Amino acid sequence: MNTITSLHNPLIRDMKALNQRKGRLEQGRFLVEGEKMIREALSCGLVIRDALALEEHAYFAERLKARAFIVPEGVLQAVCDTRSPQGICASFDLPVPTPLSAAPDRIVALDGVQDPGNLGTIWRTADAAGFGAILLGGGCADPLSPKVQRAAMGSGFRVPFMIEDDLPDALLRMKAGGWTVMASDLHGMDFYCRPNPGNRYVLVIGNEARGISQSTRLVADMLLKLPMRGGAESLNAAVAAGIMMYGLTKEH
Amino acid sequence: MNTITSLHNPLIRDMKALNQRKGRLEQGRFLVEGEKMIREALSCGLVIRDALALEEHAYFAERLKARAFIVPEGVLQAVCDTRSPQGICASFDLPVPTPLSAAPDRIVALDGVQDPGNLGTIWRTADAAGFGAILLGGGCADPLSPKVQRAAMGSGFRVPFMIEDDLPDALLRMKAGGWTVMASDLHGMDFYCRPNPGNRYVLVIGNEARGISQSTRLVADMLLKLPMRGGAESLNAAVAAGIMMYGLTKEH
Numbered sequence: 001m002n003t004i005t006s007l008h009n010p011l012i013r014d015m016k017a018l019n020q021r022k023g024r025l026e027q028g029r030f031l032v033e034g035e036k037m038i039r040e041a042l043s044c045g046l047v048i049r050d051a052l053a054l055e056e057h058a059y060f061a062e063r064l065k066a067r068a069f070i071v072p073e074g075v076l077q078a079v080c081d082t083r084s085p086q087g088i089c090a091s092f093d094l095p096v097p098t099p100l101s102a103a104p105d106r107i108v109a110l111d112g113v114q115d116p117g118n119l120g121t122i123w124r125t126a127d128a129a130g131f132g133a134i135l136l137g138g139g140c141a142d143p144l145s146p147k148v149q150r151a152a153m154g155s156g157f158r159v160p161f162m163i164e165d166d167l168p169d170a171l172l173r174m175k176a177g178g179w180t181v182m183a184s185d186l187h188g189m190d191f192y193c194r195p196n197p198g199n200r201y202v203l204v205i206g207n208e209a210r211g212i213s214q215s216t217r218l219v220a221d222m223l224l225k226l227p228m229r230g231g232a233e234s235l236n237a238a239v240a241a242g243i244m245m246y247g248l249t250k251e252h
Numbered sequence: 253m254n255t256i257t258s259l260h261n262p263l264i265r266d267m268k269a270l271n272q273r274k275g276r277l278e279q280g281r282f283l284v285e286g287e288k289m290i291r292e293a294l295s296c297g298l299v300i301r302d303a304l305a306l307e308e309h310a311y312f313a314e315r316l317k318a319r320a321f322i323v324p325e326g327v328l329q330a331v332c333d334t335r336s337p338q339g340i341c342a343s344f345d346l347p348v349p350t351p352l353s354a355a356p357d358r359i360v361a362l363d364g365v366q367d368p369g370n371l372g373t374i375w376r377t378a379d380a381a382g383f384g385a386i387l388l389g390g391g392c393a394d395p396l397s398p399k400v401q402r403a404a405m406g407s408g409f410r411v412p413f414m415i416e417d418d419l420p421d422a423l424l425r426m427k428a429g430g431w432t433v434m435a436s437d438l439h440g441m442d443f444y445c446r447p448n449p450g451n452r453y454v455l456v457i458g459n460e461a462r463g464i465s466q467s468t469r470l471v472a473d474m475l476l477k478l479p480m481r482g483g484a485e486s487l488n489a490a491v492a493a494g495i496m497m498y499g500l501t502k503e504h
Contacts, residue, residue: 117369121488124484124487124491125491128480128484128486129481154483155482155483158484159482228380229381230378230380230383230410231406232405232410234380236376239376239494240494242487242495243495247499250444
């Protein structure tokens with residue numbers, strides 16, 4: 001395996017650019033960090049391209065079907081956007097979003113969830129709760145950013161994602177296809193008194209500060225609110241999503 | 253109101269030091285940022301000392317029973333540990349932790365939860381779910397750090413905290429006092445098949461990577477695990493805590 005030591009090397013510059021949405025779209029690739037996540041991505045059928053590893057991770061990099069190089073710690077830190085990268089990173093072809101026409105029965109939809117940590121955490125929870133896909137409306141964080149994938153802990157490769165910039169329109173089409181649309185909303189009814197949504201549904205989680213949009217509110221079959229017993233006015237978006245997802249699926 | 257423009261001013265240096273645990277303990281004070289949080293802290297009976305405000309927030313600072321100064325944006329940024337501080341910050345006397353002898357019926361205990369965001373988010377959720385206190389064992393993030401309080405969104409002033417460095421010992425004493433001790437553990441029984449814990453209980457949440465300690469495991473009356481349906485191995489600590497807290501209190 002060859003070694004790259006210069007930050008000006010074209011491959012290093014290309015891989016560093018994958019931290020930005022622009023770079024990912026231009027190159028059609030995204031960055032995966034750490035042995036565990038790379039293994040997850042491969043086992044989910046994603047196509048690996050280039051890998052950069054510290055000397056200690058060369059044994060792992062060597063066995064990958066990738067163009068692999070040894071790099072010093074400073075170069076790896078510059079490529080990954082973490083202070084303590086996990087010894088190896090690799091570029092993969094961007095996965096293709098699932099079309100709405102192939103939507104599974106249980107979906108969590110995000111209406112402008114901007115925080116990458118929240119988006120990734122909701123993805124991870126959707127996997128654990130048995131949801132079949134996440135649907136990203138306009139204004140969400142980029143699902144293929146390293147921060148999102150780090151918080152998703154591998155669930156970002158396992159649980160398919162759909163992208164529909166006009167979320168209310170997508171929800172309308174889903175309603176016509178038989179999905180019940182529920183949305184988390186601070187003016188909604190008590191989550192624990194909700195009518196039965198059936199087995200085919202979408203749960204919509206809104207923006208961290210503003211909640212769901214007015215158009216989503218109009219499209220939803222039901223607006224649901226978790227009871228607030230103490231002085232707190234609201235919950236963190238990822239926590240509210242988790243409580244509702246598990247509340248909905250626990251009887252399945 | 254007077255103006256302070258120098259970063260070398262002793263008050264500025266003192267207030268900046270409140271971002272560190274050492275500074276908080278030495279001065280017996282902690283930092284609260286933003287008008288909303290300052291209002292919350294005052295309404296919870298905390299004692300305010302000094303306030304630093306941008307010109308636009310002078311009207312608010314003036315009415316506080318504090319030594320208040322106008323500062324330029326650079327000084328406020330240096331004092332607060334955020335890139336975009338909320339226009340005003342104030343120091344308050346450190347609140348006194350609640351003794352274990354005054355523990356309420358429903359408690360969430362943290363066994364080495366290190367991430368300030370997770371700790372603050374769990375605090376906020378405990379408030380919303382109607383838990384009476386949080387109990388911090390050894391190895392947790394400092395509850396009075398600005399990061400924790402920011403994530404707690406005011407719940408850090410409303411929900412009392414208890415500190416017991418020897419958490420297993422504290423849990424033993426609570427068991428003797430009639431509390432049922434439940435702990436989240438990946439080797440536990442299905443959370444949704446748990447026996448009834450009664451109305452007096454502690455829910456223990458473990459460290460983000462290692463989970464609960466072996467001693468806590470031995471002390472717990474029951475170990476509980478949320479079902480993992482997809483490929484995810486675990487949940488984010490704050491999400492798991494939220495699902496369990498709401499699962500436990502929804503029937504109260």
